[in-house]
Amino acid sequence: MNVDTQLMADKIRAIFGVNTVISSLTALAGDASSRRYHRARIETPGAPKSVIIMELPAGSTLPLSSDELAVFKEVPQELPFLNMHRFLSTIGVRVPKLYGHWESQGILLLEDLGDTALWDRVQGLAQSEVVGWYEKAIDELLVLQIRGTQARDEACIAFQQRFDLRLYMWEFDHFLEYGLAKRPDTRIAKSAIEELRRIFLDIARRLDQYPACLNHRDYHSWNLMIYDNTVAVIDFQDALLAPPQYDLASLLNDRITDSVIEPHLEERLIRYYLRQRADSEKRTIDKDEFFEIYLLSVIQRDLKVVGRFYYLDVVKGKPGYRKFIPPTLHRLKRNMARVPQLEPVIPILAEHYEEMQ
Numbered sequence: 001m002n003v004d005t006q007l008m009a010d011k012i013r014a015i016f017g018v019n020t021v022i023s024s025l026t027a028l029a030g031d032a033s034s035r036r037y038h039r040a041r042i043e044t045p046g047a048p049k050s051v052i053i054m055e056l057p058a059g060s061t062l063p064l065s066s067d068e069l070a071v072f073k074e075v076p077q078e079l080p081f082l083n084m085h086r087f088l089s090t091i092g093v094r095v096p097k098l099y100g101h102w103e104s105q106g107i108l109l110l111e112d113l114g115d116t117a118l119w120d121r122v123q124g125l126a127q128s129e130v131v132g133w134y135e136k137a138i139d140e141l142l143v144l145q146i147r148g149t150q151a152r153d154e155a156c157i158a159f160q161q162r163f164d165l166r167l168y169m170w171e172f173d174h175f176l177e178y179g180l181a182k183r184p185d186t187r188i189a190k191s192a193i194e195e196l197r198r199i200f201l202d203i204a205r206r207l208d209q210y211p212a213c214l215n216h217r218d219y220h221s222w223n224l225m226i227y228d229n230t231v232a233v234i235d236f237q238d239a240l241l242a243p244p245q246y247d248l249a250s251l252l253n254d255r256i257t258d259s260v261i262e263p264h265l266e267e268r269l270i271r272y273y274l275r276q277r278a279d280s281e282k283r284t285i286d287k288d289e290f291f292e293i294y295l296l297s298v299i300q301r302d303l304k305v306v307g308r309f310y311y312l313d314v315v316k317g318k319p320g321y322r323k324f325i326p327p328t329l330h331r332l333k334r335n336m337a338r339v340p341q342l343e344p345v346i347p348i349l350a351e352h353y354e355e356m357q
Contacts, residue, residue, distance in 0.1 A: 008053050011107050012040055015100045016047040028052075039112060051099060054081075054108040079103055080157050081237040087156040088239075091147040094140060094232045113232050119221035122260055130260055131268060133231075137224055137251055138273050140231045141216070145244050146280055148214035162212055163242035168204035168300060172197065175307030180352060183310055192348050199345055200303075203296055210293050212241040219247040220254035245294040246301070248273055253298045254305070255324040258331055270294065295335060299342065302332050329355035 005025055013020045021043045028037040034057040041050050056079075079101075088095050097111035118137055122130045152159055176196060180188050216223075217238040225232045252258075252266050261269070270291070278285050305328055309321040332349075333356045336342040350356040 007105060008038065008040065008107065011053075011100060011102060011105075011109055012042070012051065015109060016042065016044060020044045020047055048112065050112040052096070052110040052112045054110060056103065056106040056108070079237075081108070083155075083157045084236050084239050087148070087151075087153060087158070088144065088233070088236060091143065091151050093144050093148070094230055095236065096232065096234060113225040113227040113234070116226045117222050118224040118226060118231065119257070119260075121226045122221075127265060131265060133226075134251070134261065134265075134269050135272055136231045137219075137221075138248075138269065138276065140224075140233060141219055141247055141251065142273070142276055142280060144216060144219075144233070145213050145247065146277070152214075158214055158239035159241065161240045163207070163215070163240060163246065165204050165208040168207055169201065171300065171304035171307075172200040172204060174311065175303040176200075177307065178311040178314065179303070179307040182314065183352070184314070186352055188352060196345060196348060199341065200300075202341065203300060207243060207293065207296055207300065210243040210245075213244050215240060215242040215244070215247045216250075217242070217246070219250045221251065221257055222255070243293050243297060244277070245290065245297040249294060249297040249301050253302065253331060256327045259327065295338060299332060299335050299339065302328050302335075306332075326355050329353050332356065 008025060009022050012022060022040050023043045024039075024041040026039050026041075028039055036055040038053040038055065039050055040053060042048060082098075082101060082103075085095055085098055096113055099109040099111070101108045118133060122133050125133075148158075154160070176193055180186060180196075181193065216233065216236050217240055218235055219233075223233065223235045225234060248270070252261050252269060258266070274285055274287060274290065306325055309325050309328075312318040312321050329349075333346060336346055346356060
């Protein structure tokens with residue numbers, strides 16, 4: 001949409017007063033989506049020192065970062081971000097304040113939560129401190145998952161879509177297409193693709209059968225901002241119903257997270273999640289079954305990520321995510337070796353990825 005700076009300034013003054021002084025307006029680094037962000041510095045008593053402007057793509061109605069989710073029983077009547085923001089605010093999830101929104105003009109005005117994501121905050125810390133911050137993130141996740149599911153509202157867009165067999169297979173096929181079939185300098189036999197898809201279908205069926213709850217869907221260390229010593233949640237417009245393990249897998253296994261969350265810390269944080277959830281819901285959780293679904297969720301998500309990052313490079317012209325593919329593949333090999341039904345997958349992928357050898 002390329003919203004002009006005068007329009008941005010007008011909207012800021014519409015919220016904070018006609019005499020609001022805007023000292024600077026700076027474009028921020030983008031993400032994998034089509035949205036653009038700007039930071040406005042303000043020098044006016046009574047107004048925040050800065051605000052974030054979310055600039056929407058032209059004609060934006062659906063969460064553009066996830067085309068595969070654009071299937072609803074009814075056409076959404078409002079922007080998913082606004083729909084989810086209202087619901088999450090109601091149940092007590094810490095999300096950025098919404099100062100104003102003008103969808104037809106492509107502008108949302110949000111609280112500035114700073115530039116320190118959870119991933120940035122834990123760099124260089126002792127393991128005990130790292131665990132403490134990730135426990136805070138788990139506490140916030142449990143608010144979203146437990147309170148959100150209990151407060152189910154059919155007007156909330158997240159309850160109109162679910163991680164089901166169709167979506168799991170869409171993501172597996174996304175990997176097969178962009179991570180293998182269309183990967184540069186790769187030639188793979190049709191029979192190998194068919195064998196992989198057969199195994200992936202079995203996993204998708206198992207995940208599809210597990211009880212679902214409200215999930216953020218991208219609850220990773222770069223979508224959690226540290227502000228006033230709390231964990232705040234952003235980029236929640238793709239929320240949906242899924243096994244609770246999916247968000248936990250996102251938190252503990254994304255990009256290069258396992259360079260800090262080593263396996264023994266991952267196990268410790270999973271135990272923390274299970275204790276807190278069991279205490280909150282006052283019930284016993286089958287730990288073996290939970291971990292089985294957790295591990296399958298980690299593997300399914302990492303396969304999707306490999307395909308997605310190649311897609312962002314080849315189709316969207318965003319090569320910056322490719323650097324995260326090798327560590328993701330290393331993690332895939334380690335986790336696949338723990339699942340007997342996935343043993344045949346490793347040698348097939350090893351023919352095309354040296355990290356799997």
